[in-house]
Amino acid sequence: xxSSRKTTAPYGSWKSPITSDLASVAEKRxxxxxxxxxxxxxxxxxRPHQGGRAALVMEQKNFETAPMDLIPESYDxxxxxxxxxxxxxxxxxxxxxxxxxxxxxxxxxxxGGHSPVALTPDYGGPLVHYADGIFDPYFNRYITVMEDCRxxxxxxxxxxxxxxxxSGDIQEPKQLIIxxxxxxxxxxxxxxxxxxxxxxxxxxxxxxxxQLWLGCFSEVGEINNRVCIAGNDPxxxxxxxxxxxxxxxxxxxxxxxxxxxxxIYRWVEHKNEVVPVYSLNAEFTRPQWIFGIKSYxxxxxxxxxxxIVCSYxxxxxSYLGIIDYELGSFSPLDIPFSDVLNIVSGxxxxxxxxxSPSQPLSIAxxxxxxxxxxxxxxxxxxxxxxxxKYKPYFSFPEVIKFPxxxxxxxxxxxxxxxxxxxxxxxxxxxxxxVVRAHGGPTGEARAILDLYIQFWTGRGWGFLDVNYxxxxxxxxxxxxxxxxxxxIVDVNDCCSCAKFLVEQGKVDGERLCITGxxxxxxxxxxxxxxxxxxxxxxxxxxxxxxxxxxxxTHKLESHYIKNLVGNEKDFLERSPINSVHKISQxxxxxxxxxxxxxxxxxxxxxxxxxxxxxxxxxxxxxxxxQHGFRKAENIKFTYEQQMMxxxxxxxxxxxxxxxxxxxxxxxx
Numbered sequence: 007x008x009s010s011r012k013t014t015a016p017y018g019s020w021k022s023p024i025t026s027d028l029a030s031v032a033e034k035r036x037x038x039x040x041x042x043x044x045x046x047x048x049x050x051x052x053r054p055h056q057g058g059r060a061a062l063v064m065e066q067k068n069f070e071t072a073p074m075d076l077i078p079e080s081y082d083x084x085x086x087x088x089x090x091x092x093x094x095x096x097x098x099x100x101x102x103x104x105x106x107x108x109x110x111x112x113x114x115x116x117x118g119g120h121s122p123v124a125l126t127p128d129y130g131g132p133l134v135h136y137a138d139g140i141f142d143p144y145f146n147r148y149i150t151v152m153e154d155c156r157x158x159x160x161x162x163x164x165x166x167x168x169x170x171x172x173s174g175d176i177q178e179p180k181q182l183i184i185x186x187x188x189x190x191x192x193x194x195x196x197x198x199x200x201x202x203x204x205x206x207x208x209x210x211x212x213x214x215x216x217q218l219w220l221g222c223f224s225e226v227g228e229i230n231n232r233v234c235i236a237g238n239d240p241x242x243x244x245x246x247x248x249x250x251x252x253x254x255x256x257x258x259x260x261x262x263x264x265x266x267x268x269x270i271y272r273w274v275e276h277k278n279e280v281v282p283v284y285s286l287n288a289e290f291t292r293p294q295w296i297f298g299i300k301s302y303x304x305x306x307x308x309x310x311x312x313x314i315v316c317s318y319x320x321x322x323x324s325y326l327g328i329i330d331y332e333l334g335s336f337s338p339l340d341i342p343f344s345d346v347l348n349i350v351s352g353x354x355x356x357x358x359x360x361x362s363p364s365q366p367l368s369i370a371x372x373x374x375x376x377x378x379x380x381x382x383x384x385x386x387x388x389x390x391x392x393x394x395k396y397k398p399y400f401s402f403p404e405v406i407k408f409p410x411x412x413x414x415x416x417x418x419x420x421x422x423x424x425x426x427x428x429x430x431x432x433x434x435x436x437x438x439x440v441v442r443a444h445g446g447p448t449g450e451a452r453a454i455l456d457l458y459i460q461f462w463t464g465r466g467w468g469f470l471d472v473n474y475x476x477x478x479x480x481x482x483x484x485x486x487x488x489x490x491x492x493x494i495v496d497v498n499d500c501c502s503c504a505k506f507l508v509e510q511g512k513v514d515g516e517r518l519c520i521t522g523x524x525x526x527x528x529x530x531x532x533x534x535x536x537x538x539x540x541x542x543x544x545x546x547x548x549x550x551x552x553x554x555x556x557x558x559t560h561k562l563e564s565h566y567i568k569n570l571v572g573n574e575k576d577f578l579e580r581s582p583i584n585s586v587h588k589i590s591q592x593x594x595x596x597x598x599x600x601x602x603x604x605x606x607x608x609x610x611x612x613x614x615x616x617x618x619x620x621x622x623x624x625x626x627x628x629x630x631x632q633h634g635f636r637k638a639e640n641i642k643f644t645y646e647q648q649m650m651x652x653x654x655x656x657x658x659x660x661x662x663x664x665x666x667x668x669x670x671x672x673x674x
Contacts, residue, residue: 017437019465037060046067064076083106084107089560092295112169125175138192148168152166159560167180168180190212205217211562260290265481266482270282307377323453358370369386437514438656441472445526450479522546547596548595553581554607556577598634599628620672
C-alpha cells in the first residue's frame with residue numbers, strides 16, 4: 007500500500023488509510039472467556055456494528071472456520087453489575103447461563119438448543135443484576151453475585167445468591183451470603199463441600215483492602231464454619247483476589263501482602279497458613295474493575311503434575327510462564343504478545359487474551375512442548391483482523407521515563423511519534439501532540455496496537471499515553487501516590503511529560519492537546535483549569551464537579567473519590583467547574599446520556615459554564631450510550647470530531663479527511 011516516494015506536507019495534514027471506520031469497529035473490549043467441556047473456547051464477542059451488542063460465540067470444531075454464535079441476535083450477554091459488568095456467563099455440561107442486557111435476567115440455554123429460558127423473575131425493568139456466576143453440581147444450582155437495585159439504584163444490596171437448576175421454572179434467587187458491601191469470585195472446591203469468595207466494604211475499593219473467606223456447605227447447601235483466610239489482620243494491608251481451587255483441592259489466590267505487588271499464594275490447610283508460591287516485584291493481576299478476571303489457571307501436559315500458567319507485569323510489559331508450585335520455580339515462555347490479560351486452560355493447551363505494539367487485542371491458542379517451550383501459537387480471534395497490510399503506517403511506542411515535580415521521583419509514559427509511509431513533514435517543523443490521561447484513575451496505559459492511537463499518528467500527530475502517579479502495573483506504592491492527590495499528581499505528571507517531550511525537541515510546545523475518558527476526562531479538565539500547558543482539551547464522560555460526582559455516582563465508587571481527593575475544601579478547590587474562570591482554552595465534550603457512573607449533568611454543567619464565559623466549546627451527547635461508547639457510528643463520530651476540533655483550533659492546518667465539523671460555540 008505504501009508509495010515508494012514520500013510527499014512532504016505539514017504534520018496533521020497527512021492522508022492515512024487507517025480511517026475512522028476502520029478504527030471505530032476495532033474498539034472492542036472482551037468481557038469474558040471460558041472453556042467448554044469439549045475443550046473449545048467460548049467468549050463474549052463485542053460487536054460495535056450491531057449497536058454494541060455482546061454476542062456469545064464458540065470455536066468451531068474445524069478451527070479454520072468462523073466461530074459459532076451461541077445465542078440469538080435478540081439477546082445481549084452483558085451485565086450491569088457494578089456498572090462495569092464482566093463475568094456475564096458460565097458454561098458447564100453443555101448448559102450456558104448468561105445475563106441478558108435488556109432485562110438483566112439470568113437465562114439458561116442448552117448448546118444447540120432453541121431459545122434461551124429465563125430463570126429469574128421479571129422485575130419490570132433491569133433492576134437486579136447478576137455476575138461472576140458458577141455452577142454448583144452438588145446442589146444442582148447456580149451461585150452468583152447478585153446486585154439488587156429495587157430499593158435504591160445508588161445503594162443497591164449486593165449478596166451471593168443461588169438459583170436452583172432442578173426445575174427450570176422462574177424463581178426468586180435465595181441469598182447465600184450477606185453482610186458486606188461487595189462480593190466477587192464465589193468458587194466451589196472440587197470436593198463440592200466448600201466455597202471460597204472475596205468480599206470488601208466501604209470505604210475501600212477491592213484493591214485497597216479486601217478479604218478472602220472460606221465456608222463449608224451444610225447438608226441443605228447453606229454456608230457454615232466460615233473462616234477468613236486473608237485480609238483479616240488490621241496491621242497487614244493487603245487486597246486478596248482471584249481465589250481458585252486446584253484440581254486436587256488446594257486453594258490458591260493473589261494478594262499484595264509483604265512486597266506490595268499482587269503475587270500468587272497458597273493456603274496450606276493443615277497449618278492454616280498462607281505461603282507465597284512465587285515472589286516477585288511484579289503484578290500478577292490487575293485491579294478488579296470488572297467481574298470475571300482470569301489471570302492464571304492450572305495446566306498439565308502428558309499426564310504430568312499440574313502447574314500454574316500465569317503472566318506478570320513489570321516495567322510496562324507482560325511476561326508469560328509456567329510456575330511449578332511444588333518447586334517454586336518460574337519457567338518463562340516466549341510468545342508474540344507483550345501484554346496479557348486473561349488466561350484459561352483447555353486440554354493440554356491454553357488460551358490467552360493479549361496484544362502487543364504490532365498485534366491488536368486478540369485471543370491466542372497456545373500448545374507447549376514439555377511444559378517449557380511454545381510449540382504452537384495461533385490466533386483464534388482478533389479485534390482487528392487483516393491489519394498486516396497497514397503495518398507500514400504503524401507507529402510503535404517509545405518508553406518514556408520522565409521526572410515528576412517531586413525531586414528524585416519518576417513516572418512513565420508511551421510516546422508514539424507521527425508516522426506515515428506516504429508522507430513526511432518539513433525538516434524545520436515539530437509535530438502537534440495529543441496527550442491521553444487514562445481512566446480509572448486506578449488503571450494503566452498499555453503499549454498495544456490501538457487503532458485510535460494510529461488514527462492520530464498516521465495523520466501526523468504525536469501521541470503520548472501517560473501512566474501518571476496513581477497508575478497500576480508498578481506496585482502499590484506507585485498507585486498510592488494518588489491517594490488524597492487526585493487532580494494534583496495526575497495533572498502535574500501529564501503536564502511534566504508533555505513538557506519533557508518539548509524539551510527533547512520531539513513535539514511542538516505551542517500545539518499540545520489533552521484528552522481522556524472518565525477519570526481521564528477529569529484530569530483533562532483539571533489540566534485546563536489549573537495549568538497552562540495545553541492549548542485545547544477533549545473530555546469524554548469526564549468529571550467536572552467532584553462534589554456532585556460523589557453525591558450521585560454508583561455504589562462501587564461512592565467512597566472512592568473521597569479517598570482520592572480528601573476533605574470538602576479539596577473537593578471544592580479541585581473541581582474544574584469551580585475554576586471555569588481560569589479556563590481559556592477550547593474544550594470539546596462527549597457524553598452518553600445513559601451513563602450511571604459519570605451522569606450527563608457533569609458534561610452539561612461545565613458546557614453551559616464555558617459557553618457563558620465565552621470559551622470555544624462543543625458538546626456531543628449520545629442517546630443509549632453508557633459509560634464508554636459501544637456503537638460504531640458513535641465511536642467513529644467521536645474520533646472524527648476530536649481530531650477536527652483540535653485541527654481547527656490548535657493545529658491550524660487543513661484536514662485530509664472529508665469531515666464535516668460540528669458547530670463550536672463562541673467560535674463558529
